[in-house]
Structure formats: structure tokens, C-alpha cells
Amino acid sequence: MAESTLWWLLAGAAVAVELFTGTFYLLMLAVGMVAAALAAHAGADTTVQLVVAAMVGSASVIGWHLIKRRRAGDPSVRSLRSVNLDVGEILQIDEWQADGTATVKYRGAQWTVIQRPGNAPTPGSYRVAELVGNRLLVDKV
Known part of the structure; x- marks a missing residue:
């Protein structure tokens, strides 16, 4: 051969x-x-x-x-509005807790809200960026 x-x-x-x-x-x-x-x-x-x-x-x-x-990686499926209708919704957060979380009433239930690491927790309006487990990850508006 x-x-x-x-x-x-x-x-x-x-x-x-x-x-x-x-x-x-x-x-x-x-x-x-x-x-x-x-x-x-x-x-x-x-x-x-x-x-x-x-x-x-x-x-x-x-x-x-x-x-x-x-090449940029694909966006997380959790952050796509076509998969999760909560993405893009605006929340009003009045108070952040010491551990960096907040609790808000959203869609008739209590939700735990977290911020991206490195951002200062200040009261105000936040946009839902993605759903992480049963927590809403938000960005300042």
C-alpha cells in the first residue's frame, strides 16, 4: 500500500x-x-x-x-428576552441589604434581586438583565 x-x-x-x-x-x-x-x-x-x-x-x-x-461568546440564554420575558423589565429598588441583595414585589411575588459584581448598591430604577436561578440580576437604569 x-x-x-x-x-x-x-x-x-x-x-x-x-x-x-x-x-x-x-x-x-x-x-x-x-x-x-x-x-x-x-x-x-x-x-x-x-x-x-x-x-x-x-x-x-x-x-x-x-x-x-x-470571537465574542454567545450571550447567555438566561439574558435573552425571547426566552425570558422578565428581561428588560424595570424594577424600583428602595433599599439594598448588607449582603448585596434586595427584595422586591414583582409579578405578585417576592423576588430576590442581585446586581452585577462591582456595582454600588444604590436605591433607584433597575432593568432586569437576566434570571439567575430564582434571582433577578439587574443593571442600573
């Missing part, structure tokens, strides 16, 4: 496993294996093929990781 055939089979197997896992990193490694198969078709010896597979696969994985890291 030719060395290029072995590389093509390995690349195909990596793509097949990637379809089950959905990580996309295996697809980047498969790109390295394809590069090694092309190097084998060009007549490179086994050492060069291994170096090409390692370099191209590693560069692809690192490149994909850097691209994903630069």
Missing part, C-alpha cells in the same frame, strides 16, 4: 470521528494529514511527510483556537 493511501485513509478516519464529536479540531488535524498525503504524492520521504502533517495540523489547530478565542 502506498504511503499516500495511508495518509488519505487516516484523514478520512479523522473526518469520520470528527462528525461524531463535532469538535472541529479533528478536522484541522485531518487537514495536516491531507497535506502529508500530498507530500507523499510529491515523492517526499516518510520523515518529511510526518513533519508536514505535524506542522500543518498544529498550525491549523492553533489558528482555529486563536480565531475562536477572539
Whole structure:
């Protein structure tokens, strides 16, 4: 069996496993294996093929990781108005407790309200940013 055939089979197997896992990193490694198969078709010896597979696969994985890291993450589902109709509602908070929480009557029930870390608890109007468990996370209006 030719060395290029072995590389093509390995690349195909990596793509097949990637379809089950959905990580996309295996697809980047498969790109390295394809590069090694092309190097084998060009007549490179086994050492060069291994170096090409390692370099191209590693560069692809690192490149994909850097691209994903630069992209902003998806917003929390808890903060989407289409999922939680409380998001965006305005609350009036008259008094904050020492532990950084407040209790408000909202929709006919008592709710515990928390603020984002680092904000000073001052009385006033607040907008519901998301629902965290059974607490409302609010931002100052």
C-alpha cells in the first residue's frame, strides 16, 4: 500500500470521528494529514511527510483556537428576552441589604434581586438583565 493511501485513509478516519464529536479540531488535524498525503504524492520521504502533517495540523489547530478565542461568546440564554420575558423589565429598588441583595414585589411575588459584581448598591430604577436561578440580576437604569 502506498504511503499516500495511508495518509488519505487516516484523514478520512479523522473526518469520520470528527462528525461524531463535532469538535472541529479533528478536522484541522485531518487537514495536516491531507497535506502529508500530498507530500507523499510529491515523492517526499516518510520523515518529511510526518513533519508536514505535524506542522500543518498544529498550525491549523492553533489558528482555529486563536480565531475562536477572539470571537465574542454567545450571550447567555438566561439574558435573552425571547426566552425570558422578565428581561428588560424595570424594577424600583428602595433599599439594598448588607449582603448585596434586595427584595422586591414583582409579578405578585417576592423576588430576590442581585446586581452585577462591582456595582454600588444604590436605591433607584433597575432593568432586569437576566434570571439567575430564582434571582433577578439587574443593571442600573
